[in-house]
Structure formats: C-alpha cells, structure tokens
Amino acid sequence: MQFIDFLQNGLLDLSLGQKILTFLIATQITIMGVTLYLHRDQTHRGVSLHPVLQHFFRFWLWLTTGMQTRDWVAIHRKHHSYCETENDPHSPQFYGINRVLWDGVELYTEERKNAETLEKYGKGTPDDWLENNLYSRFRYLGVSLLLPINFALFGVLGIAMWALQLIWIPFFAAGVVNGIGHYWGYRNYKTNDCSRNITRFGFIIGGEELHNNHHAFPSSCKFAHKKGEYDLGWYAIKLLSWFKLAKIRKVVPELVTHENKQEIDKDTIMAILTHRFSVAQMYYTDVMKPAVVAEYQQASKKMRKTAKKCLKALSIDWRFVDPNTREMVSHCLSNSQTVETVMAYRDELQKIWEQKGKNAEQMIDSLKEWCQRAEQSGIESLQNFAGKLKQISLHSTHEAPGLS
DSSP: OHHHHHHHHTTTTOOHHHHHHHHHHHHHHHHHIIIIIIIIIIITOSEEEOHHHHHHHHHHHHHHTOOOHHHHHHHHHHHHHTTTSTTOTTOHHHHOHHHHHHHHHHHHHHHHTOHHHHHHHOTTSOOSHHIIIIITTTTTHHHHHHHHHHHHHHTTHHHHHHHHHHHHHIIIIIIIIHHGGGTSSBOSSOOSSOOOBSOSEEOSSTTTTBHHHHHHSTTOSOOOOSTTOEEHHHHHHHHHHHTTSEEEOOOOOEEEEOTTOOSOOHHHHHHHHHTHHHHHHHHIIIIIHHHHHHHHTTSOHHHHHHHHHHHHHHTSOGGGSOHHHHHHHHHHHHTOHHHHHHHHHHHHHHHHHHOTTOOHHHHHHHHHHHHHHHHTSSOHHHHHHHHHHHHEEEEOOTTOOOOO
16 A cells, blocks of 8 residues: 555655646756756856856756757857858758757757867866766766656656656757747847747746847847846846846846937947847838838728738848748839838948948948938938937946946
C-alpha cells in the first residue's frame, strides 16, 4: 500500500493543484533562465547578474533543457546579424512559419552543430572547468537525472511533468518567439526585419513576447517600451537589482517631446539616430497612413481594400514584400501625387540618418533643409510631422548610461 501511495504521490505527497503550481513555477524559472541569463545578460549585456545567480541559471538550464550558454548565445547573435536572410538560423520568412513554430528546436540543433557559428558568435561566454567537464561534456546528463528526481518527488505524474518541462522551452522560445514573433502581431518600430510584438502582456515567456521592441533596441534589458506594455523579465530585474543580485546596464533612453523646442539641434540628431526605428514608425503612422487613407476614402470598395494591402506592405521592410504585392503597391502609389510625395520625403529622411561620414553639423543642416521643404509641401500631415521632429530629444533615466 505504501508503495502504491509512493507511485501516486511521490515523496512530497502533494495534491494535484500543488503539483500543477510546482510545475508552473519550475517552467517560469526556466523561462527566466533563458530571458534574464542567456538573452539579456550573456547575449546582449544589457544587465549583469550576480555570479551566484548566473551559475544557478547555468545549472538549472542544464538540468531542465540540456542547453549550453555558448550555443544559445552564438545562435541568437547570428540571428541578429543576419535577421531575415538565408543565413538567419530560424527566420519564418525563409523556412516558413510552420517549420519554425513546430520544428524550431530542430533548426536550433542544426545550427548548434555549426562550429563556425559557435566560434564567431559565442565569445565571452563561460569557459570554466564546470562548463568544459560537466555541462558541455555531459550535455544530456541533467535532463536524464531530472526524470528520476521528478518521479521520486511527484510520483507517476512527475514523468508527465518532466516531459512537459522538456518541450516548454523548445515550443515557446524556439517556436513561438522565433516564429510568431517574426510573423504575427503589432509593431512599435519600423525595423529592418519582420519582428513583431506578439502581445502587450509579456507574462508567459518572461517578456519575450515584446519581440519587435527587442529588435529595435537589442542591448536594452527592458522590453516594454510603450504605455500598456508589461515585461515580466524587467520586473524580475528590478527586484533582483534591489537585492544587489543584478546591475542594470542599458535601457532605452526615452524619446520625449518639448513643445517649446522649435529648432533642429544636436539633441534632435541624437534622438533620431537612437530612435530611428521609432521615427520611421511615426512617419508611417502620422504621414503615410493618413495620406493613403485620405486618397482612397472616396474610392470603390475594391480600391479601398487594395489601399489597405498597400499600407500593410509598407509597414514592413521592402525585402519581404512579394513581387505581386510590390506591383500592386507601385500601381497604388502612382495614382496619387500626394502619396508619391510623402514616399519621396520618407526616402530622403532615411538617407539623412543613414548616410555615413557626415558630422552632427552637416546632419543638422540637412535635416533643417528637409523640414523647411516639408513645411512648404502643402501636405498637412507632412507639415505637422516636420514640426514634431523639431521638438524631440532624449531623456535618459539614471539607470541608462546609454545604448551601444
């Protein structure tokens, strides 16, 4: 009878509800290991965790996932370097959403075997005795030990808990973030990729749901940038910082508007260079979208539908728009002088902040000239945007020494 009780309940003799709660806590610790340690600390250096906490997460991830720091960091850094290209280890634009979502762990494993990737992008990760003689040498020993541990503690249900623990990260991190995070959702920033924020509430995957925000500012350890966005990982960092277990290194300098500021100056240039994706998104939202909507609001239902498709195509990088849609967009734009004009002004603005070799004074002169022409364009939304551009500057909090 005691043996049967042991099989059913394990040594801890927890209720079903307590076992479910224990499982959810364990998976959240794993998620925190990925987002805080692997991602924000080791990969992008936006936060520095205390050495004791770093090693705890190394051990925990080895025990629950079999992942090594160097592998994960190298693959993620390569993803940022070649995002949405054929060299991106897991882009749904090239592999398809189904493969990345459901077989993301397979793509991760394939890239992990690429010695060149590990050598080039894995620098600065742990290379101590434990890493070389335990974690890397016996990669799957941890998850093998976890099975009897779960069985002993929770009984037969512990086996199911073990299996779910193993697929939790492969599905949510490798599948959902890498797949859906580059396929579906909303965008705060017009980045040069297809990254999207899956939801405003980053509670299930530790804040990784705010993926477009992260791609706009990779080195920031805070992923929630707009009002109404919530990053569980950031709350954890703040708590750990209070206990001296984490040091915040980089967050996004806030973009602020000063209504009395009416001149383009060095503060304006610094704000634009730092928040170029924000400015690009502002231009899309405040200038391009109103121009297209106004142009086609009296058109036929078919043309209004075409205009919506046109706007959707213009919201992402032009590289990822298929040829048929490109042709449709070109036709749509060619029918409107106003839309053609705001598109031309957009391209000119981007050239100002992308052109290399210019000093601050030259950029100020170019931007002043752009704003002057925009204010004389006769297009209200473009005139308003030029005025708004003059008013922006950065407000860095005491936590943010700056972005690299």
